[in-house]
Amino acid sequence: MRRAVIDLGTNTFNLLIADTQTRQILFQTKEGVALGMGGINEKRISPDAQARALKALQHFKILCDQWEVAQIHAIGTSALRDAQNASDLVHLVADELAIQIEIITGLQEANLIYKGVALTYPFKQPALIMDIGGGSTEFIAADSKGPFVAHSFDIGVSRLFQQFTFQDPYSQEDIERVEAYLAQHCQTFFEQALPEILIGASGSFETFYELLEGSFFEANGQAQKVNTEHFFKMLDQIIASTQAERDANPHIIAIRKRMAPLAAIKTRWVLQQTPS
Helix, strand or coil: CEEEEEEECCCEEEEEEEECCCCEEEEEEEEECCCCCCCHHHCCCCHHHHHHHHHHHHHHHHHHHHCCCCEEEEEECHHHHHCCCHHHHHHHHHHHHCCCEEECCHHHHHHHHHHHHHCCCCCCCCEEEEEECCCCEEEEEEECCEEEEEEEECCCHHHHHHHCCCCCCCCHHHHHHHHHHHHHHHHHHHHCCCCCEEEECCHHHHHHHHHHHCCCCCCCCCCCCCCHHHHHHHHHHHHHCCHHHHHCCCCCCHHHCCCHHHHHHHHHHHHHHCCC
């Protein structure tokens, strides 16, 4: 049987089609939708964002029909679980496309992130998973027995992007403002004992990998280890980059070109809080 999973993220919608009998991934793609743009901090989905979401899901439905998918499982995350008008989009998609959207909690999202990472990392050593989302960011500390600490914070890059006004390139004051915001919302999480290994699980980390390696990311089913010193230098370069430089960089996809410095600031800040 062929099944599809659609992840309705705050910035990006992801589609994966697989054969459940052979456990083979048949097709996958993503679209930058910016579902949280224009309303996430007001707890709503804007009319423009709803229109973009519907258009992307119409395209995904066509792809699912072409692949003769028997069942579609659509999952809504931060932007939808916080939006007071989320039911408008849920009902619209159900009526027009016969796709039922399940909106999950932050902890449910963290658990799914762990399950995905566990397919690529054996957890012979404990690790802290970080998923940089547009609406929320999940942290999951886990070992070979499973997660032992998990938390979802509303500090996604889309929220931050719409919370503040930034210079181009980001000024030191901009950076300090973001770091203070992060400390205010999740500093206490890092005051507990956490693993020394950090695993990045989101699309932003794919972008980081491409910028670090100078080549396009190809998923091979295994976690990729990077040099910490080089990684920090790459983060610094993103933070210091101008919008024009990011626009011209083929390794930064369109939906991330505006928010890449925020993802880099967050990641650098997290690394500075964890053991070295």
